[in-house]
Each structure stands twice: as C-alpha cells, then as structure tokens.
Amino acid sequence: MRAIFSYTFPYKKSASIALFLMFIELLVELAQPILMAKIIDDGIIAQDFNAVLLWGGVLLGLSLLAFTAGVTNSFFAADLSQGVGYDLRKDLFSKVQKFSDRHFQNISTPSLVTRITNDVIQIQNLLFMFVRIGLRAPLFIIFALVMAFTIDVELALLLLGSVPVFLLFLFFLLTKGIKWFKKVQHKLDGLNTIIRENIAGIRLIKGFNRKEHEEERFQQANESLVLQNKKALWLMEVAMPVVMFGMNIIILVLLLVGAQILSSAGVEAGELVAIINYATRILFTFSVFTFLIMVISRGQASAERIADVLHQTTDEGASGKGKELGGAVRFQNVSLERAGYNVLKNLNFRAVPGSTIGIIGETGAGKTSLLHLIPRLYEKNAGQLFLDEVEIENLDVKNIRRQISLVPQEVHLFSGTVRENIAWGKKDATRKEIEVAAKQAQIHDFIRDLPDGYDTQIGQKGIVFSGGQKQRLSIARALVRKPRILILDDSTSALDAHTEKRLLRTLEEQPSTVFLVAQKVSSIQKADLILILHQGEIIAQGTHDELLQQNEYYAEIHQSQQEGVTS
Numbered sequence: 001m002r003a004i005f006s007y008t009f010p011y012k013k014s015a016s017i018a019l020f021l022m023f024i025e026l027l028v029e030l031a032q033p034i035l036m037a038k039i040i041d042d043g044i045i046a047q048d049f050n051a052v053l054l055w056g057g058v059l060l061g062l063s064l065l066a067f068t069a070g071v072t073n074s075f076f077a078a079d080l081s082q083g084v085g086y087d088l089r090k091d092l093f094s095k096v097q098k099f100s101d102r103h104f105q106n107i108s109t110p111s112l113v114t115r116i117t118n119d120v121i122q123i124q125n126l127l128f129m130f131v132r133i134g135l136r137a138p139l140f141i142i143f144a145l146v147m148a149f150t151i152d153v154e155l156a157l158l159l160l161g162s163v164p165v166f167l168l169f170l171f172f173l174l175t176k177g178i179k180w181f182k183k184v185q186h187k188l189d190g191l192n193t194i195i196r197e198n199i200a201g202i203r204l205i206k207g208f209n210r211k212e213h214e215e216e217r218f219q220q221a222n223e224s225l226v227l228q229n230k231k232a233l234w235l236m237e238v239a240m241p242v243v244m245f246g247m248n249i250i251i252l253v254l255l256l257v258g259a260q261i262l263s264s265a266g267v268e269a270g271e272l273v274a275i276i277n278y279a280t281r282i283l284f285t286f287s288v289f290t291f292l293i294m295v296i297s298r299g300q301a302s303a304e305r306i307a308d309v310l311h312q313t314t315d316e317g318a319s320g321k322g323k324e325l326g327g328a329v330r331f332q333n334v335s336l337e338r339a340g341y342n343v344l345k346n347l348n349f350r351a352v353p354g355s356t357i358g359i360i361g362e363t364g365a366g367k368t369s370l371l372h373l374i375p376r377l378y379e380k381n382a383g384q385l386f387l388d389e390v391e392i393e394n395l396d397v398k399n400i401r402r403q404i405s406l407v408p409q410e411v412h413l414f415s416g417t418v419r420e421n422i423a424w425g426k427k428d429a430t431r432k433e434i435e436v437a438a439k440q441a442q443i444h445d446f447i448r449d450l451p452d453g454y455d456t457q458i459g460q461k462g463i464v465f466s467g468g469q470k471q472r473l474s475i476a477r478a479l480v481r482k483p484r485i486l487i488l489d490d491s492t493s494a495l496d497a498h499t500e501k502r503l504l505r506t507l508e509e510q511p512s513t514v515f516l517v518a519q520k521v522s523s524i525q526k527a528d529l530i531l532i533l534h535q536g537e538i539i540a541q542g543t544h545d546e547l548l549q550q551n552e553y554y555a556e557i558h559q560s561q562q563e564g565v566t567s
C-alpha cells in the first residue's frame with residue numbers, strides 16, 4: 001500500500017481540501033446529539049418554545065453546512081481517486097512495455113490486463129471512500145466517546161468497554177477479506193485468460209466445432225469466480241447484521257442502566273438521550289466500518305498485485321542513445337535455458353558486418369530462440385554474445401533495439417492505415433522512405449492498387465491481408481528503419497517462389513547484417529554463412545557449397561527439396 005500511497009502526493013491539495021470538508025461534516029455530526037439534548041432539556045422539558053426555535057435553527061444551519069461540505073468533498077475525492085487511477089494506469093502500462101520474456105513468464109498477459117484495469121478501479125474506490133468516510137468513521141468514534149464522557153462517565157465507560165470487541169471483529173474481517181479478495185482477482189485473471197483465448201481463436205473454435213467445449217470452460221471459470229466472490233461478500237454481508245445485533249444489545253444495556261441512574265437522579269432526560277444518540281451513532285459507524293473493510297481489503301489485495309508489477313526490475317536502457325552499431329555479431333559458447341529445458345547449447349559463430357547469415361533446422365531446433373537473443377528479448381544463461389566486439393550486457397538495450405529490426409514468425413499488424421503500419425518502424429519516416437521500403441519488400445504495387453492506396457485501413461474495420469501480404473508489410477516496416485541488423489524469422493514462408501526471389505535479391509543489396517531463418521535451402525543458399533541447428537546445437541556451419549560437400553544432413557535436405565521442385 002505504501003507504493004500506492006506515494007501516488008496521492010501530486011493530489012495532496014485535493015486530498016487536503018476533501019479531508020478538511022470531511023472534518024466539518026464530522027464536527028456537525030458530533031454537535032448534533034448535544035443540540036438535540038439542548039432542545040429537549042432547555043426547550044421541551046422547560047417548555048421554552050424560543051429555546052426550541054433557537055437550537056432547532058442552529059441544528060438546521062449546521063446540517064446545511066454539513067450537506068454543502070459533503071457535496072464539495074465528493075468533488076475533490078473524485079479528483080484524487082481519478083487522478084491516482086490515471087497515473088497508476090500510465091505507469092503500469094509503461095512498465096509492461098519494458099517487460100522482457102522473463103516477466104511475462106511470471107505474470108500472465110490476462111493478469112496484467114486485470115491489474116491495469118480492475119485492480120486500479122479497486123484502488124480508486126478505496127481512495128474515494130477513504131477521503132469521503134474512511135477517516136470520519138474512526139475519528140467520529142473517538143470524539144463521540146470523549147463527548148459521552150463529558151456527559152456521564154458511568155454510561156460512557158459502558159460504551160467504551162464495547163469498542164474493543166467490535167475492533168477485534170473488524171480486524172478478523174480485514175485479514176480474511178484481503179485473502180479472499182486476492183483470490184477473487186486471481187479468478188478474474190483466469191476468466192480473462194479464457195475470454196482472450198476464445199476471441200483470438202474464434203475461427204479455430206468454429207472450424208473444430210468446439211463451441212460447446214469452450215462455453216463449458218468459460219462457464220466453469222465464471223462459476224468459480226462467482227463462488228469466490230460470494231464467499232468474500234458473504235463474509236462482509238454477515239458482518240453487518242452481527243454488528244447490528246451487538247449494537248442493539250449495547251443500547252438496551254445503556255437504556256437499562258440509564259433508566260436507573262435517571263430515577264436515582266444526577267442525569268437529565270436530554271443527557272440520557274444524548275448518550276444513547278452517541279452510542280447509536282458510534283455503533284452505526286461500526287456497521288459502516290464493515291462496508292469500509294470490504295473496500296479496504298479489496299484495495300489492499302489489488303495494491304499488492306499492482307505493486308508486484310511496478311516493483312519488477314527491468315533492464316531497459318534509459319537513454320536509447322549510444323554508439324552506432326557496425327553490425328558485427330559474435331556468439332561464444334552461448335547457452336539458453338527456458339523452464340528448465342536446454343533450448344540452446346554452446347553456440348559459436350561470427351557474423352561480419354553486412355553479411356547474411358542463413359539459419360536452417362528442424363522445427364523446435366531453437367532458431368527463434370537464437371534470434372531473440374540478439375535484441376535481448378531472451379537473456380542467455382551462459383557464454384558471451386558480442387555486438388561489435390562489445391559484450392551485449394554492456395550496451396544500452398534501447399540503443400541496440402533502435403538499430404535492430406525483427407520480423408517475427410507470427411506477423412502482427414496494428415489497426416490503422418497501411419502507411420501507419422509501415423511508419424510504425426520509424427515514426428518520422430517520410431512518404432518517400434515508406435514507399436522505398438514497400439518497394440524493397442515487394443508490396444508497393446499491391447498497396448498502390450488498393451482503393452485508398454497507402455491510406456487504406458487495415459484490421460477489423462478495414463481490409464484483411466493475406467499471410468504473404470502481412471509478411472511483406474512487416475518486412476517493409478523493418479526495412480524503413482534502415483537497421484544495422486535485420487532479423488527475419490521465417491518471414492518469407494508464405495511467399496511464392498518468384499516474389500521471394502526478388503525479395504531476397506533486394507535484401508542482398510542491404511548494408512545491414514541479415515539473419516534469415518528459412519525452411520527451404522533455396523531461401524538461404526546465397527548466404528555468407530549458413531548455420532544448421534539441431535536440437536539446440538549448431539551441428540555444422542559454412543557456405544552452401546561447403547555444406548553440400550561436408551554435411552550429409554544438409555545435402556539430404558537440399559536433395560529432397562530439389563526433388564520437390566522438379567517432381
């Protein structure tokens with residue numbers, strides 16, 4: 001909660017005004033029983049109508065003041081809670097942008113979405129309630145007890161004796177509440193995971209007729225969330241009648257004892273009414289507490305989940321500035337382990353600036369993992385990786401990523417225009433630069449023939465690109481940055497042979513060092529160096545001609561693919 005508390009500092013003016021107004025409400029509330037006593041003792045019992053009018057008028061005036069303070073308090077409370085919510089969402093989002101693969105293994109994507117949205121709302125509710133009534137409730141209990149003592153010590157002591165019992169009960173509620181509401185948020189994560197998977201895989205679900213199965217899965221998660229929520233809410237709901245019951249017993253005792261004192265003299269009827277009034281209000285405040293406890297436990301559970309994200313250490317480079325890369329890459333005994341599995345073992349190779357490195361190997365051999373080490377999307381476990389002969393850990397991550405373009409295996413386009421999607425790689429790209437990149441990626445002619453050309457909308461509300469068109473568009477996005485290192489992860493797999501050939505020719509003309517993963521030997525045979533990956537190891541490396549002569553496995557793949565072409 002401390003981490004979240006610091007977010008209120010920029011809004012301390014609103015928070016202070018809200019607390020001040022809340023204090024006014026509190027004072028009026030405290031004065032009310034005294035004024036009532038005055039009306040009864042000095043007015044009604046003494047049969048002085050002027051006193052009734054006078055104290056009644058004061059009561060009305062103060063009530064109006066409390067009303068105005070309450071309304072204004074809400075305004076400032078909203079400013080504080082909404083402001084903190086805005087800042088929290090901003091910081092959480094920017095933190096997640098810096099997350100590496102390691103972080104996503106710890107906190108799942110749907111859980112992050114819940115934390116940035118629902119958990120932040122819980123904090124907003126907590127802050128709002130805190131400056132509206134949160135502080136008022138304990139302060140009221142303290143002051144009301146003091147006032148009760150000024151009226152009659154014996155009755156006030158009775159009242160005071162009941163307070164620890166209620167406090168203990170509330171403490172029990174708080175500890176249970178935090179635990180159970182944390183589970184509620186966790187169940188919400190689970191539900192979001194299923195929703196996300198279903199929306200993303202809707203076509204697959206329809207194609208495989210798995211609608212009923214998925215609906216059942218969703219229903220189970222939904223029921224589980226409802227059950228957990230009910231359990232937590234039930235605890236809070238039961239608390240209210242329990243507090244009410246205890247409250248009524250205490251009032252009864254006060255009335256019985258009060259009646260005796262009244263008959264044996266010393267206490268006036270109005271004073272007894274005032275004490276009972278304070279007692280009722282104190283005990284009613286305890287029932288408000290049960291509601292507050294719910295908001296506090298939810299808020300505390302959410303605060304822990306939010307702090308968990310904010311406190312993750314990220315190694316994102318601060319400046320993004322630094323020396324320009326030459327494009328040399330060297331792996332020295334590099335190994336990578338993921339979830340206890342040795343994905344890459346002892347890799348050794350060298351890429352000179354401007355060269356093309358082809359990578360081939362069976363599915364699951366570790367090709368993607370190798371590529372992801374270069375822009376530090378994955379962190380190696382052993383060995384050394386050099387860029388321009390500087391160990392990668394000693395370089396600013398932001399700076400190296402600025403000079404590396406990665407075209408991932410699974411292409412991702414953003415909703416927006418074609419132009420925006422290409423310029424996403426370089427936000428200040430000129431029209432000319434965008435067109436040149438599109439020409440190099442062999443997609444310019446296709447874009448030009450679209451109804452709105454480069455201004456055509458892509459995505460749900462616009463045109464849907466085919467697999468090969470998506471690949472070429474994302475290559476254009478990578479090329480527009482004129483990267484020092486260009487990484488293509490099986491990015492030409494959906495292209496026809498003719499288009500792929502033209503694309504590879506333009507890539508050869510690039511000054512960048514190019515890493516090219518491919519399934520076909522023909523896609524990489526012109527590379528300066530070819531790596532053959534097998535079960536996480538480089539089993540051979542060399543040029544196409546060298547490998548054809550020296551490596552049986554490579555010669556076999558080449559042969560079988562040649563047959564595929566000729567047959």
Ligand SMILES: Nc1ncnc2c1ncn2[C@@H]1O[C@H](COP(=O)(O)OP(=O)(O)OP(=O)(O)O)[C@@H](O)[C@H]1O
Nearest residue numbers: 338339341343362363364365366367368369370409
């Ligand atoms: N997060 C992870 N946890 C455990 N194993 C992983 C993880 N990521 C990848 N792997 C494993 O590492 C191996 C290499 O995966 P990688 O994606 O690098 O292979 P690939 O050669 O690119 O495969 P493909 O050609 O099918 O894309 C696979 O066996 C994969 O299951």
